[in-house]
Every structure is written in structure tokens, then in C-alpha cells.
Amino acid sequence: MDLFVAALGFGLVSMSVIAIAAVGFTMQFGITNMINLAYGEVMISSAYLAYYLNRAGISIWAGMVAGALFGAVFSFLLNRILYAPFLRKGTSHLGMVIVSLAVSAMIANLLIPIVGYYPRSYQEDPGGLIRLGGIALTRDQLIVIGVAIVLMLAIHALLAYTRLGKAMRATAANPTLARNCGIPTQRVIDAVWLITGALCGLAGVVAALNSDSFAIANGAAFLITILAAAVLGGAGQPYGAMLGAVLIGLITELSAAAWSPQYKEVVAFGILVLVMILRPQGLLAKRGALAAAG
Amino acid sequence: MNTYYAANLLVYAGIDIIACLALNLQFGVSGIVNFSFIVFQAVGAYAAAVLSMPPDTANGGFQHYIGGYSLTFPIPWIGGAVAGGLLAIPVGFVVLRKLRSDYQAIALLVLSVIANTVITNADKFLGGAAGIALVPPPLSERIDPNTESYQYLYVGITAVCVVLTLFLVNRIVNSPYGRSLRAMRERELAATAIGKNPVELKMTIFIVGGVIAGLSGAILVGFIQVWAPSVWLYPETIVLFAAIIVGGRGSNIGAILGALLVPVGFEEVTRFLNNDPAIANLGPPGLIPALQWVAIGLLIIGFLWFRPDGVHPEARRVFEGAPALED
Amino acid sequence: MLAEPQPLATAERPMLAASDIHRHFEGMHAVDGVSIDVPVGKITGLIGPNGAGKSTFLAVLAGTLPATSGAILFDGQDVTSWPAYRRARHGLVRTFQLPSEFARLTVLENLLVAAPKNRGDSLFGALRGRGYWIEDERRLVQQARALLKRFGMSAKESDYAGTMSGGQKRLIEIMRALMLGPRLLLLDEPMSGVHPKIVLEIQHYLEDLRREGLTILMVEHELHMVERLCDTVVVMAQGKVIGSGTMSSLRRQREIVDAYLVG
Numbered sequence: 001m002d003l004f005v006a007a008l009g010f011g012l013v014s015m016s017v018i019a020i021a022a023v024g025f026t027m028q029f030g031i032t033n034m035i036n037l038a039y040g041e042v043m044i045s046s047a048y049l050a051y052y053l054n055r056a057g058i059s060i061w062a063g064m065v066a067g068a069l070f071g072a073v074f075s076f077l078l079n080r081i082l083y084a085p086f087l088r089k090g091t092s093h094l095g096m097v098i099v100s101l102a103v104s105a106m107i108a109n110l111l112i113p114i115v116g117y118y119p120r121s122y123q124e125d126p127g128g129l130i131r132l133g134g135i136a137l138t139r140d141q142l143i144v145i146g147v148a149i150v151l152m153l154a155i156h157a158l159l160a161y162t163r164l165g166k167a168m169r170a171t172a173a174n175p176t177l178a179r180n181c182g183i184p185t186q187r188v189i190d191a192v193w194l195i196t197g198a199l200c201g202l203a204g205v206v207a208a209l210n211s212d213s214f215a216i217a218n219g220a221a222f223l224i225t226i227l228a229a230a231v232l233g234g235a236g237q238p239y240g241a242m243l244g245a246v247l248i249g250l251i252t253e254l255s256a257a258a259w260s261p262q263y264k265e266v267v268a269f270g271i272l273v274l275v276m277i278l279r280p281q282g283l284l285a286k287r288g289a290l291a292a293a294g
Numbered sequence: 295m296n297t298y299y300a301a302n303l304l305v306y307a308g309i310d311i312i313a314c315l316a317l318n319l320q321f322g323v324s325g326i327v328n329f330s331f332i333v334f335q336a337v338g339a340y341a342a343a344v345l346s347m348p349p350d351t352a353n354g355g356f357q358h359y360i361g362g363y364s365l366t367f368p369i370p371w372i373g374g375a376v377a378g379g380l381l382a383i384p385v386g387f388v389v390l391r392k393l394r395s396d397y398q399a400i401a402l403l404v405l406s407v408i409a410n411t412v413i414t415n416a417d418k419f420l421g422g423a424a425g426i427a428l429v430p431p432p433l434s435e436r437i438d439p440n441t442e443s444y445q446y447l448y449v450g451i452t453a454v455c456v457v458l459t460l461f462l463v464n465r466i467v468n469s470p471y472g473r474s475l476r477a478m479r480e481r482e483l484a485a486t487a488i489g490k491n492p493v494e495l496k497m498t499i500f501i502v503g504g505v506i507a508g509l510s511g512a513i514l515v516g517f518i519q520v521w522a523p524s525v526w527l528y529p530e531t532i533v534l535f536a537a538i539i540v541g542g543r544g545s546n547i548g549a550i551l552g553a554l555l556v557p558v559g560f561e562e563v564t565r566f567l568n569n570d571p572a573i574a575n576l577g578p579p580g581l582i583p584a585l586q587w588v589a590i591g592l593l594i595i596g597f598l599w600f601r602p603d604g605v606h607p608e609a610r611r612v613f614e615g616a617p618a619l620e621d
Numbered sequence: 622m623l624a625e626p627q628p629l630a631t632a633e634r635p636m637l638a639a640s641d642i643h644r645h646f647e648g649m650h651a652v653d654g655v656s657i658d659v660p661v662g663k664i665t666g667l668i669g670p671n672g673a674g675k676s677t678f679l680a681v682l683a684g685t686l687p688a689t690s691g692a693i694l695f696d697g698q699d700v701t702s703w704p705a706y707r708r709a710r711h712g713l714v715r716t717f718q719l720p721s722e723f724a725r726l727t728v729l730e731n732l733l734v735a736a737p738k739n740r741g742d743s744l745f746g747a748l749r750g751r752g753y754w755i756e757d758e759r760r761l762v763q764q765a766r767a768l769l770k771r772f773g774m775s776a777k778e779s780d781y782a783g784t785m786s787g788g789q790k791r792l793i794e795i796m797r798a799l800m801l802g803p804r805l806l807l808l809d810e811p812m813s814g815v816h817p818k819i820v821l822e823i824q825h826y827l828e829d830l831r832r833e834g835l836t837i838l839m840v841e842h843e844l845h846m847v848e849r850l851c852d853t854v855v856v857m858a859q860g861k862v863i864g865s866g867t868m869s870s871l872r873r874q875r876e877i878v879d880a881y882l883v884g
Contacts, residue, residue, distance in 0.1 A: 035396055035400060037400075037403075082595070085599075086598070086599070089599075091598070093394075093395065093396040094325070094327050094395050094396055094399060095598060096396075097327065097396050097399045097400070098327065098399075098535065098539075098594065098598065099594070099595060099598060101329070101403070101532060102532070102536075102590075102591040102594040102595050103591065103595070105529055105532055105587050105588075105590065105591045106587070106588050106591035106592070108587070109584040109585070109586075109587035109588050109591075110584070110588055112580055112584040113577055113578050113580065113581045113584050113585075116578065116580075117580065220407055220528070221407070221411075224404050224407060224408070227400060227404060231397075235397075260415075262411075262415050263411075263412075263415065265407070265408065265411060266408055266411060266412055269404055269405075269407075269408040272401070272404060273388060273401070276388065276389070276393060276397070276401060277388055280392055280393055280397070462748070465747055465748050465750055466744070466747045466748065469741045469742075469746070469747035469751075469754065470733070470734075470739045470741035470742040470746070470747070470754060470757075470758060471741060471742050471743055471744060471746060471747035472747065473726065473730055473733065473734045473742075474734055474742055476723070476725070476726060476734075477723045477726060477731075477734045480723040480724055480725055480726065481721055481722075481723055481724075483685065483717075483721070484717065484721040484722075484723065484794075485706075485723075486685070486704070486705040486706045486709070487683065487685070487705060487706075487709055487714065487715050487716075487717070487721075487798075488709055488714070488734065488735040488797060488798070488800075488801060489706050489707075489709040489710040489735070489737060489801060490706055491704075491706045491707075492706075498744050502744070544725075608725065610727060610779065610781070611726075611727060611730055612727070612779045613729060613762055613778075613779075615762075616729070616778055616779050617775065617776055617778065617779070
């Protein structure tokens, strides 16, 4: 029983990490219709950046901010230089998926000569254990949860109350109509990539912080978890991604406790498959998997 | 050029051609972005291996795998092909029915990663991370595999498989059925409006492609005599996609060309570079394979931008008695 | 107060009878209880302001979109649960508002691919080789060429359909639909985005087809066209039918004129 309560605690941390990542990912898809398979690699790149800063003595929290900035710029450039031109050219959804997969392979392999294959860890004292009921978490883990909550609230505030947020929602719903209503879609899209890129970079550092060690190979594994959360919640739906993250975080940690930690991604994948069979549009249905082709 | 090197080159070329013909059928002709293609080659290899090997208690019992029926050629190869087709059924059933196409691609990609993880961790099933070794070469009981004549033999049976595959694929692609597949690729919604059932078409081609992929895996495992998860990681599919895009998607000749330019071409260039110690030791270890992948990514993006139809584009079908082309 | 919809005079059973069709999606009631009868051998127009649900309704009739509720009887057969491809094989064929040609197939191939009776159009048929299906193929090539000649596009048979002009693409889609031997043709704004000269041609083709007994249901914005071509017209607004009958009878209904008809 204690094991499961402890797993619940890990689940809280897990869902926080996944939420930060999944919200960014799903917003990229929801507003620009881009399934950015290079997302995991951008995360890992930021994680490495924070690692080198950490080695140079800089605090991991400053590294997190640096990672966010790096992710923002990287993702913005990625869109401007690669994705947007292909989209303007009229490339199909499928073509864009291939492009983003090629990009992810390139990023991963450009990293390898620089960072090598061996797993790295941050030098960070996670702080003492703090007990809440039956759950015991370190100070760092609580900070991660706190960061996630703050970010989720910030995203909610952005979407619900700001002009930019409203413009984003309009562009997501109907880009042509939005443009015709005078919304500067180009600037909105730039803003989307900057903001979600920041989430991506930040998530990368946080995910690396949350694991014992990380290496380039983690990019793909983490992408699966993010995909599962995003699709479960309803692709393109930020609140859906939050919900999906909660569920995936909990279920994978509970299964790790009950079964084996090696199969966490397999469980996430299993959930993804179930969702695709039973309810492809996800829990908070909007546009999504069932949209007719063409 | 010694026989072993030549045989190596030819057998690999044959395997890559067969794989590319299958992927071209699925992706180039029918528009199915099968990002899990490598899994089907892998299942064929595993099947051929466990069919042809003795029970896992043999050879000192250091391996653990299911099966072990010591069957002789050609049964393991047929088994490999069948395994590829059988795997396509549940996978296609889950993925190819209600989802829009980019979701399908993602699901298949994820499957590829997960399959590798599961097989790596399931120690007793197919050898786990270490994989399976000491796979008996086909017909080794007739001809000593260590001789030159065996090399010729292997090239020969590979060539027969290539011809068979090309024959099969050609008949499918250059037929009214092939035309229906291409129409579905072009615009699935309009294809349904003229009576095409996309689910049936996709499932069929997924299975046929799976069979051919499985065969390619059987040929490969018989040649290298080992098989492990590290051989079939998900990026391997990306190499084949690059081959199809570069060679010319939709065209069988393009697929063959792509197979020779990309997987075979890269192999040979790498081997050539590695032969020069000055180059091989340049930079950190693993630089050359990493740069290979960067080059593959650039090839894909470059061709999709500048020449999406590839080096040898899909041929225009002109019918007998047509008026002269104006352009 | 809207007048009662004029009953459509049908001597025989309608080619298509849609009863109380609803189509809800994401909280929007695009089609909100539409019932129409499409009479045999006539051209029926479906008009209404933007967002009235006309194209959605057409898609539901064709099976591209499932109806949330309601029933569709096609020539007496209940096709409500049939997927689009099955309806097409049965003679209920649609065209699309946006160009939907098969771009990297030639014009001739666009027609050939639609033809149902080809032995080579199955996996095993294809595997049996050219000899097995070449006769069917030749027959269909002839049939397709006759259509191309009739619609004046013979010279373009080997051109890629994607390189054709908007009007030509529209013609290709109509010819493609005809290769199926349809009994009911659902046209979604066949004249939109088409050069006025070709609009006239399409009008003539449709009149010819009607003379040959084809039933047509046509969504169209161009009211002059509707006036010239359509025997009866159904008016939709906000997902409902607000009137039906001949154009002249509709013009007499004030409310419809105010709501929609101009000139």
C-alpha cells in the first residue's frame, strides 16, 4: 500500500513534467496544425544546455530559465526556417510529419558529436524529504510541481484573458477567418512558437532534473509520453493536454510501482492505442483525429 | 575485388531493393506513411531465425528464445514472409481505420519505438537485448557456408527473391488496382466518392508490404546470422523513406534507384571513408555515423523541397491511341 | 410567418427521400431537421445563404458525413448507415465544391479509375496479369474517350489532371462521376470559380444529362443559373428548409425573398 502512495507522489511530479511539455506540444498542433516530432530533441538540447551551465557552477533554476529561452529561440527559428516555408508551399500534413521526423533525426545526430552517448546528470542537491500525508517528496520535486502549476495558470490566463490568447484561439479554430478578421496570423504564429518553445525547453530541463540521468535517446521515449497525453486529452486542446498529463502521469507511475519501471513508455503507448481505438478525438473533443482528409 | 566483398554488397543491395519496393508500394503508391516498416522486416528475421534454429537449449543454452524447429530452407524464409503479413493484420486493424493520415503515421512511429523496447526487455522471448546468434545459414547442410561457392549461392537466391518481388509489385502497381491505390493516395475523400473503400485498400497493401518486408528480414538474418534490437531501431525506417523520396516515390525503378543510392550508397561511402585512418579518426567517435544521419535528414528535406518527385519520378501513363502530348 | 413549403409534385417514387436529417457536430446544428424528396429525372436546386448547411447536407446524403439522426432512402433503399463508397457503387455519386481531381493521374486515368467493372481492379485481378484485365481496360478506355470527346477534352487525355484549369477540373469531376453510371448526381456548387464560358457549357451538359434521364441535386449560389436549370428548388437557411417549389413560386413568398433571394 505504501508503495502505491509513494507512486502517487511520483505521479504528481510526473504529471507536472508531462503537463509542461504536453501543453506546449499540443498548442503547436492546435494553432499551427504542426505535429512537431522534433519536440523531444529540442527538449533534450535544452537539458544539455542546462547541464553545461550547471557544470560551470550556475544554479539549475537559472539553467531552467536558460533552457526556456533556448527552447523559445530554437523552436521559433525551426518554424521560420523550415516548417513555415514548407507549409506555404502547400505541403500536406503527411509531408510535414516526414519533414519534422527528418529534423528530429538531424538534431539528435548533430548533438551526438558534441555531447556524446553517455548519460549525464545534473549536480543538484534535491533537498530534504518533505512529507505530506503518506507522500514523501524532495524540495526540488515540490518546486517542479509548483512551477508546473504556475505555468498552467499562466497559460490559462493567456488564453482566456489576453488579446494574444484570444487571437490564438481564433487562429486555431479557423485561420482563414481569423486572418480576414484582421488578426495578424503571422505574428500570432511567431508568438505561439516562442511560447511553446519556451515550454518545451523548460520541460526538457525539468524532465532531466526528474530523472537520475538522461541521454539523447530519451528524446524519443519522452515524445511518446507527450503524444499519449496530448492525444488522450484531445489533440490541440491545452486543457486536454493538462488532463491527459494528469492521467498519464498517474497511470504510468502506478504501473511502474505495480509492474516494472522499464515499461512506463509501453503503458503510455498502450493508453495511446486504446484512445485511438475507442475515442480518437480524445477526452475533451474538439477538432482532431477524425477530421476528414482533404 | 574479392568475392566476399562483392557478395556482401550484392546481397545487401538485394535486401534493400526488396525492402524499398515494399515501402514504395505502401508509401509511394498508396500514400500509407508506414513509419513502423522496420518492425516488419524485424519480425520476418526473428521468425526465420527461430524457425531455422535448434531449440534454445542447444549450443550450450546461452540464449533464450521461443521456437527452434530446425527447419530447412526455404521454410524459414516463407515463415518470415508470412510473419510479416500476419503482423500487419492487428497493426493495420488498429491504426488504419478511423484515424486521419498524420495520426496514423505517428501511431506507427510510436509502435516502432515501443516494439523495440518490449523485445529488448522481454528476455526469454526473442533473446532480449542480446538478440539471437548462430542462426544457421540456409542450405548450410548442403554447401559449406565458408566457401566462395556459398557466396555465389546466396547472391543467387537473393536475386531470385528480388526478381519475384519486382514481378509481384510491378503487376500490382501497373494495373487498374494500382490506379485505384494512386487515386486514394491523391485524394482519399474523392476516392470514396467514386466507390473506393480506403480501409480495404490500405489493409491489403499493408499486408502485402508486410509480407515482402518479412521476406527481406529473413534474407538478411540468414546472411548475417545474428539479429538483435539494436539492428532494427526506429530510425532505420527513416533511411528507407529517404531512399524512396530520393529515388522517386510511386515508381518501382525509383525505389530500386533509391535503394542503391541511399542505404547501399551510404554504406559504401562510409566503408570507403573508414578505410582511411585519417578520416576515420577525425573528431569524436561516432562522428561519421552521426553525420550520415544528418546527411539523410538533409536529403529528405532537400528533395522534398527541390525535387519532391525524386530522381526517377512516377511515370505518366499514356494509353495506346492517345493524341500527341502538347507540352 | 413562413409559408408552408410547397409539396414537390412527383408522379412516381422520388429518387431520394431524406427524412428529418440532423447533423450536429461540436455543438453546432449544421443540419437541423431537413426532409426533402428529390424527384426522378429532374434537376433540383438547393439554395440558401452562406452557412445554411447546404454543403453539409449534401455530404450527409452522399455519406461523406454521417447523419446524427434521420433516414435516407435512395430509390427505395435505406442507405442511412451505408458508408460513402458503398453509396457511390450503388449509384449515388457526389462531386465536391473545392477541386477534387486526382492531381498526379492523367485526365483519362481520372475517368478510368472511377469505372466499376474492371477485373483488374482487385489485388488478385492485378496479380493475374495484364492478359486477365486488358479487355476490360480497353473497353473502358473507349468509354472514357467517348466522354472526353463529348465534353471537349479529348486533347487533354494524357495531361496530369492537376495541371488543368478550374473549369476543366470541374468537368473532369463530372465526367468521373458519370463513369460510375450514377442514378443520382449530387453536385456541390459546380459553377463556382469557373469561367463564365465554361459555366454555359456545364449548363448545357447538365440539360443533356437530364434529357437522358439522370436525376440531379445541385447546390448552387448563382441564382440565374438555378432559374434556368432547375425544375424545382429547395431553400435552406440555418440548417432548416424554409421553402421549396419552382423559382417563380418562391419569388412570390415575401419572406424567402427578403431572407435570401435578390433580384
